[in-house]
Structures are given as C-alpha cells and as structure tokens.
Amino acid sequence: MRKYRLLSASLMCGFIAVAGGVAAQEDTPRQVLFTNVNIFDGTKAELIQSGSVLVEGNLIKTVSAEMIEAPDAYSVDGEGRTLMPGLIDMHSHLCIRNGMLEFRDNYDQMANGAYTAIAMQDYLDQGFTTVRDAGCNILGIAKAVNNGIVPGPRIFPSGAFLSQTGGHADTGSFNDVPGDMDDLEAHMFGFIADGIAEVQRAARHNLRNGATQIKVMAGGGVASEFDPLHTTQYSPEELEAIVEVAKDYGTYVLVHAYHDRSVNRAIDAGVRVIDHNFLVSEETIIRMKEEGVALSVQAVMSLEAFGDPESITFFSADQKAKATQVNSGARQMMEWAVKHELLMVTGGDMFGPDVVRQADNIIWFNDEITQNPHLSLLTATSNAAEVLTWSGGMNPYKEGTLGTIAEGGYADIILIDGNPLEDIHTLKRDNVDFVMKDGIVYKNWLPDDKAPAFLPAGPERNAYFGNL
Ligand SMILES: [Zn+2]
Numbered sequence: 001m002r003k004y005r006l007l008s009a010s011l012m013c014g015f016i017a018v019a020g021g022v023a024a025q026e027d028t029p030r031q032v033l034f035t036n037v038n039i040f041d042g043t044k045a046e047l048i049q050s051g052s053v054l055v056e057g058n059l060i061k062t063v064s065a066e067m068i069e070a071p072d073a074y075s076v077d078g079e080g081r082t083l084m085p086g087l088i089d090m091h092s093h094l095c096i097r098n099g100m101l102e103f104r105d106n107y108d109q110m111a112n113g114a115y116t117a118i119a120m121q122d123y124l125d126q127g128f129t130t131v132r133d134a135g136c137n138i139l140g141i142a143k144a145v146n147n148g149i150v151p152g153p154r155i156f157p158s159g160a161f162l163s164q165t166g167g168h169a170d171t172g173s174f175n176d177v178p179g180d181m182d183d184l185e186a187h188m189f190g191f192i193a194d195g196i197a198e199v200q201r202a203a204r205h206n207l208r209n210g211a212t213q214i215k216v217m218a219g220g221g222v223a224s225e226f227d228p229l230h231t232t233q234y235s236p237e238e239l240e241a242i243v244e245v246a247k248d249y250g251t252y253v254l255v256h257a258y259h260d261r262s263v264n265r266a267i268d269a270g271v272r273v274i275d276h277n278f279l280v281s282e283e284t285i286i287r288m289k290e291e292g293v294a295l296s297v298q299a300v301m302s303l304e305a306f307g308d309p310e311s312i313t314f315f316s317a318d319q320k321a322k323a324t325q326v327n328s329g330a331r332q333m334m335e336w337a338v339k340h341e342l343l344m345v346t347g348g349d350m351f352g353p354d355v356v357r358q359a360d361n362i363i364w365f366n367d368e369i370t371q372n373p374h375l376s377l378l379t380a381t382s383n384a385a386e387v388l389t390w391s392g393g394m395n396p397y398k399e400g401t402l403g404t405i406a407e408g409g410y411a412d413i414i415l416i417d418g419n420p421l422e423d424i425h426t427l428k429r430d431n432v433d434f435v436m437k438d439g440i441v442y443k444n445w446l447p448d449d450k451a452p453a454f455l456p457a458g459p460e461r462n463a464y465f466g467n468l
Pocket of ligand 1: 091093134349
C-alpha cells in the first residue's frame with residue numbers, strides 16, 4: 001500500500017546527509033526539470049499542454065509550453081499528469097484534535113506537539129504546501145518548520161486566538177473568577193483579553209513571536225460553551241484597537257463571525273477577512289464585495305458536518321443545536337458570495353478525524369455551490385495567495401510568490417493523476433503523486449524510471465538544515 005507513505009526518501013536523506021556532516025559546496029543550486037506535464041498555473045482556466053517547468057533551488061526558474069534545455073537538472077517525467085501549485089488551506093488548526101480540550105484534559109502540550117507533527121506531514125501528503133493557521137499554540141511549530149527542524153507546510157500562523165471573556169475561545173470553567181487562566185491559555189492556545197490594553201498586549205504578543213496576522217473571535221460559535229450563537233463579541237473600540245496593532249505591524253485581522261451584527265462591526269473596524277460568515281444577509285455580502293473584504297469558506301464543516309451534527313461525538317446537545325442553525329444559512333450565504341463574486345478562499349477548519357481529507361473542503365464547495373472547478377481551484381491557489389500577501393511585512397516567505405506556477409515563484413509544486421479542471425475529485429490524496437515544497441520533495445509516487453527515487457539536498461539546503 002502506498003496510500004499513507006508520508007515522507008519521501010528524499011527528505012529523510014536530506015536530514016541524514018546533513019547530520020552526517022556532508023556539505024559539498026557547489027556553485028549553482030540544484031535544478032529539477034519537470035517534463036511532459038499539463039500545467040494549471042493557478043490562475044487560467046486552461047492547461048498548458050505538454051509543458052515543462054524548471055526549478056532551481058527553491059524557486060521556479062522557467063515555465064514553458066516547450067521543452068526546456070537543462071542538461072544538469074534532475075529530470076521528472078510527469079507522464080501527462082497535471083502540474084499545479086501546492087494547495088493552500090486558509091483555515092487550519094494544526095494543533096487541534098477532537099476539539100480544543102483533548103490535549104488540555106487528557107494529555108499535555110508535548111503530546112499536542114507530537115500530534116501536530118503528524119498532522120503537518122498529512123497536509124503535505126495531500127498536497128497542501130501552505131496553510132494559514134486560524135489559531136492555536138502554533139508559533140513555535142511554525143518557527144521550527146521554517147528553521148528546518150521539523151517537516152511541515154509553510155505556516156502563516158495567527159498564534160493564540162483573541163477572545164473576550166465568555167467568547168468563542170474561552171475554554172475556562174464555570175467556576176472561574178476574572179483573570180483565571182486555564183491550561184490552554186497558559187500555553188498560548190487562546191488569549192482571553194478584555195479592554196483596549198489587554199487586546200493590544202495579546203495581539204502584540206502574538207506578533208512578537210511570529211504571527212503573520214491576528215485571529216479574533218468576533219461572535220458566537222458552535223464548539224464553545226459560554227457563547228450563544230447570536231452574541232456579538234468585542235466592542236467596536238476593542239476591535240479597532242486590535243486592527244490598529246495589526247496595521248502597525250503591516251498586517252491584517254481575520255475574524256470568526258457568523259451573523260450580520262458581528263460581521264459588520266468587524267468590517268467597520270477594518271477587518272479584512274471574514275471566516276465562516278454563514279448567517280449573514282445578502283446586503284452584508286454586497287458590502288464585503290464593495291469594500292474588498294475576503295470570505296474564507298468552510299464547506300465541509302457547514303454543509304456536511306453541521307448537516308449531521310449527531311456525527312460529531314464531542315459536541316454537547318447545545319452544540320449540536322447550534323450546528324443545525326449554522327447549517328441552515330450556509331448554503332444560501334455561499335451562493336450569494338459566488339453571485340456577487342467575492343474574493344473567496346477555502347479553509348477546512350477540519351481537524352482530528354477529518355485532517356486526512358482537507359481537499360474535500362474544496363471539493364464540497366465545488367460540488368454543492370460553484371459547480372465550477374476553475375473557480376473552486378482558485379480559492380486554494382491564487383486567491384489564497386493574494387490574501388496571504390496581506391500579511392505584508394510579517395510574511396516570512398519573501399523570496400518568491402505563492403499559489404501560482406510562475407517564474408520567480410516558490411517551488412511549491414504538486415503532480416495530480418488527472419485533470420482537476422475537469423474533475424475536481426482528482427484532488428483527493430490518492431491522486432496526488434508528487435509533492436515538492438520549497439524545492440524539497442516530500443512525496444514521490446512516480447515510477448523509479450520517471451523520477452529519481454531521491455533528489456539530494458543541494459548546498460542551499462545545507463544552510464537550511466544547518467541548525468540540526
Ligand atoms: Zn476555526
């Protein structure tokens with residue numbers, strides 16, 4: 001069975017070679033040439049047929065409809081597969097499994113970190129080379145991935161959620177008194193912050209440790225105990241203070257919000273991305289379009305999971321009732337978003353048992369709402385990359401672009417057995433035959449005579465792994 005071969009031999013060899021002190025110095029970075037591939041460049045609705053892509057080091061050097069001359073390159077024969085940008089999930093919670101409380105109550109943050117490493121390998125195996133993490137204790141993990149200590153997708157981390165007392169990230173107990181901190185807050189899973197000074201400090205603390213944007217809980221949620229769905233969270237002044245901190249760092253704020261009052265208050269304060277949005281009116285959708293506010297879509301969560309809340313074993317009766325209410329508005333909201341051509345990105349908000357099927361979020365959005373594979377694919381490639389640029393100076397990936405197959409872009413490339421522009425279901429993991437991130441191969445299911453079984457790390461990679 002090749003189904004769950006998570007890491008290719010190449011990565012392992014990359015680690016071992018450096019750990020053994022091999023540090024051959026060469027002048028030119030390693031080249032990898034992809035031939036015989038049909039290219040979805042992340043933007044256009046047509047494939048470039050039988051094209052070639054040359055990668056040099058960690059960047060894409062050439063994209064062509066013709067054969068590229070590169071005699072020194074390692075050659076990968078795609079055998080007619082679709083070559084496309086690595087997928088981007090815009091709403092991950094890499095360190096959450098079975099709700100937020102499992103690692104607080106039954107394990108500890110060491111176990112949480114070990115789980116997160118497995119989850120990250122799984123994202124890579126599915127072809128997701130970048131995630132925007134929408135909240136949890138992820139800042140140390142993101143730093144470790146960037147420094148080559150653990151393998152994982154690129155992470156745009158939000159760090160700890162910002163939540164008011166009794167808000168969507170308040171995981172404390174009924175008997176807490178103001179100021180009490182539960183284990184999750186102590187480990188920077190979420191910050192309970194009230195008032196301008198506290199929200200400023202919480203936002204700055206995230207940014208201090210590498211957050212690329214700030215995630216705020218701006219209204220009631222389903223999987224939380226103290227906040228009925230109808231609640232609006234954070235005052236206008238608190239939201240404005242958080243947005244101001246983000247702007248001072250050159251980045252932006254995304255919010256968890258469901259209904260008109262929360263969403264409009266957030267937009268008034270300068271928030272740029274609304275995640276969820278399931279219960280808003282068409283008027284609010286139109287306002288988002290007019291003001292350039294992006295929508296982050298969770299199709300599986302809202303349509304499949306909340307359509308059958310009994311299946312979510314860790315939900316209480318109250319949480320299941322809230323899920324049913326959200327499900328009732330989600331389809332209409334997404335149809336309005338398509339009609340009014342919002343800037344849409346997809347982010348699964350899927351974790352635990354669902355982490356193995358992140359692509360289903362794109363597939364469900366396509367099958368249930370857009371019926372337009374090109375549009376659906378944009379939400380996880382170039383649209384997503386556009387929103388990621390809003391992290392501005394906090395974006396740690398400044399060498400290249402993301403989400404497109406373009407010269408000067410990062411070599412985040414996947415090969416699909418099939419054509420997702422015709423059949424979106426080919427995005428499922430068993431069709432993802434090759435995964436490269438930052439020029440490193442994380443998965444290689446191609447026959448041995450079509451691609452080197454292992455592509456050795458070049459000299460630039462030695463620097464990357466130098467901290468080991
Ligand atoms: Zn979430």
